[in-house]
Amino acid sequence: MKRFRQFAATVVSSLVLTATLTTTPALAIQGGEIATSNGIVVALSHGINSNRAFCSGSLLEPRIVVTAGHCVVENGAATFFPNGIYIPTPGADLNKDVKSTRARVIQRFWVNGFTNSSDSVEANDFAVLVLDKDLAKPLLTRLATQTEISSLQSSRALITHLGYGKLGLNTDNDGVPRQLTLNMQPRSIFSGFPTNSSFQTRGSSTKSICPGDSGGPVVTKIGNDWVLLGAQAGGDMSCARPYLGSDTTTIFSATYFNTIIEEAKAFALASTTPSEPQNFTAKATMDQVTLSWTTPAAEATTITSYQVEEVLETKRAYLGVYVDDAPTGGVLITNTILETPAELAGIEANDIILEVGGVPVKVVADLLAEMKKYRAGTKLVFKIKKWSGETKDLTIKVSEIGDPIGYQTKCTPNKDQLTCTFTGKPGTTKYRVFAKSSKGDGTPAELNVVVGAGSAPTRADATPEGTSLVVTWQDPEILGSVPRANINVSVIDLNTQVTLCTAALTAYSCKIDKGVGSYNLGIRTETSLGNSLTEEIGEVEVLAAAPGQVTQFRAVKTSTGWKLVWQKPANDGGSTITGYQVKTLSGKSLCRVTAKTNTCIVKNTAVSKGTKIRVFAVNSVGTSKPATVTLS
Structure with a gap:
């Protein structure tokens, strides 16, 4: 693995500019200025969702990016990037850009023989990347000629460096590009490199190019043209460790390596990868998931197969x-x-x-x-x-570097098989499908699939009904993969995690008979494949009330009058019954008895046949509705 790169065969030290990134914000490149409005510099991002760059580059054409060879090559072969290399729009703030606008690198070109196998700056450290789509209209209009580069060297002209690199010895990049102007040096310090293939600029201990700026553009304006001089490859050791006196940056000339650029352009013209598959849908029944799609709108004839993958957060880098x-x-x-x-x-x-x-x-x-x-x-x-x-x-x-997403292949159907069936896992899972072709992998289509319970019921509400609570709900927003008839709903006391009532989803209500008290309620769906998340209904208080009506109230005829008999109410209102009152319909009191008594003797001298008699249950809150009987 590479370390900070040093110049070989010279007393000057420098470093590879690939970044050691965390999320610590800072103010400058090392003495540079913010360059988010610049339309030249781009970030090399490890995966589509990353908000940090591992290298920099320049957008030369809508699908062509110039960068340093050591950013994408290791030991003579293309470096493996599990989630691919993605390029945001030029000058993007990586914390704010729209990730879907990023372009994917589909091919890399570098000089035959370049290996990136040592800790020293190697000859021919130059590469060109081809993107899967047009990224933006480049601000660069051409490459600087060798004559123009030689003239700038002779005059020690100020030229502009751009990059997403480290901001200082102890300050990492924050996802924002910076720019810095440094003086050209009159001649290359590398006598062993091909003539005119590289040149240097000079900074200071406070103004220099840093790790992560590798591959970044070195540019100047000639007339009305912004021209690309080359790609940064090696820089100042002061960005990575105590300052060692080196303030020299090495740049590899773009015009010298124009053959590589033209090779990449030719590939871009001949290669258009498939667009994303259309009509990507899912059907989930219990734990079986079937994904289906139709062919991409573009380049369908080049497709050799498809690849379906599960998107895994647990693969985070x-x-x-x-x-x-x-x-x-x-x-x-x-x-x-x-x-x-x-x-x-x-x-x-x-x-x-x-x-x-x-x-x-x-x-x-x-x-x-x-x-x-x-x-x-x-x-x-x-x-x-x-x-x-x-x-x-x-x-x-501790840092979070790279794309926070990983992938696991579920199936690789052939070009005519536009479906994939497999056993899913409970919960919500994201899947993607893309076409594979002779020209490279296509753009993926993505889809969330729910296996199991889905989401909790919606519009849940709890209403006191006497000393009971009636909870009602409507269908979940996401039903999941389980048939409605097999989904239950449970209401939970969130304070104790005790289930208070359970009913079928399609019952749309359940009754809780727990008596007077305060309940913090939650609701969820439950299935054989697991439960949904519990959604809070809220805190509901059941207060004591007047008791319910007495039951089985009747009048039994005696020789001297009537014996009135009743049974206590089914519901005491949440407060102990203290007694009963017996009255005529007109309000005349006939009896007042304790809660232990359920009879009242009424003589025929006090009332007569046909009189309507009412009995009331009494507790600390109030009096019940009356039960009525007519004397006969």
Whole structure:
């Protein structure tokens, strides 16, 4: 893995400009100015969603980007990027740009023989990238000629550097481009490099090019033209470690490598990758998911197959590494990103993370849980089992580098098979499908699929009804993959997590008989494939009320009058019944008895046949509605 690059065969030191990135904001490149309005510089982003650059580049044509070879080549081969290389629009603030506008790199061109296999600046460190779509109209109009470069060298002219690199020794890039003007040097310091292939500029200990600026444009204005002189490749050691006296930046001439640029242009003209598949839909029944689509609108005849992938948040590139569960326990490093905190600390592919800050991590989920406890920039001790078997502790600065998304292939149907069926996992999962062709992978279409319970019921409400609560609801916004007839709804007391009532989804109500009290209610759907998230209904208070009517009220004829008999109410209103009152319809009191008594003797001297008699239950809140009987 590469370290900060130094000049070979010279007393001057410099570095590879690939960034060690965290999210710490800062004010300058190292002595530079913000350049978000610039239409020349672009970021090389590891995945479509990343908000940091690992290198910089210049947009030469709508689908052509010039950069440094060491940004995309390692040991003579194209560097592996699990989520691809994406290019935002020129001058973009990576924290604010619209991610869907980013273009994907579909091909890389570099000089035959360039290897990027040492820590020194190597000859021919120059590359050209071809994008899958037009990114923007370039501000650059042409390449500087060798004559113009020689003239600028002779006059030690000021020229402009642009990049998304580190902002100083202890200050990482914040996703915003910067620019800096430095003086050209009269001659190249590399006698062993091809003549006219490189040149240098000179800064100072406070104004210099830094890691992450690699590949960035070096430009000047000649007449009305913004012209590209070359791509930055090596810079000042003061950005990465104590200042060593070097303030020289090496640039590789774009006009010298025009053959590579023309080769990339020819490929771009001949290669149009497929657009995204159309009509991407999903059908989920229980745990079975079937995805289907139709052919892309563009370049359908070049398609050789399709690839369907699950989008995995758990593949997040924390520390600049990609991870998976290790078969033997721990978190397996599947890939590293160059010049990131983990790679610089010595982590390599096939190493296994055993502990984070002294806490064991057995699976990726454990790692994610621990990492989320710390802010970017925090230094943590990681216990690592090296691929060689050695176990060691490494101190690494926490950062989130690269695209926060990973992918797992679900199926690779042929060009005529426009469907894919598999067993899904409960919850909401994002899937994507893209066409593969002889000209490269196409643009993916994405879709969220719900397997299981779906979401919680909507419009849930709770209404007191006496000492009971009646909870009502409507269908969930997302029904999920389970048939409606197999979905239940449960109402939960959020304070105790006790289920208060359960009913079928299609009942749309359930009754809670818990008596007087205060209840903090939540509601969720429940299925054999799991439950939805619980949505809060709110706090509902059931207050004591007057009791219900007495029951079984009747009058029994005696020789001297009538015996009135009743049973206590089914509902005491949440307050103990204290007694009963017996009255005529006109309000004449006949009896007042305690709660233990359920009879009243009425003589025929007090009332007569046909009189309507009413009885009331009484508690501390009030009097019940009357039960009525007619004497006969």
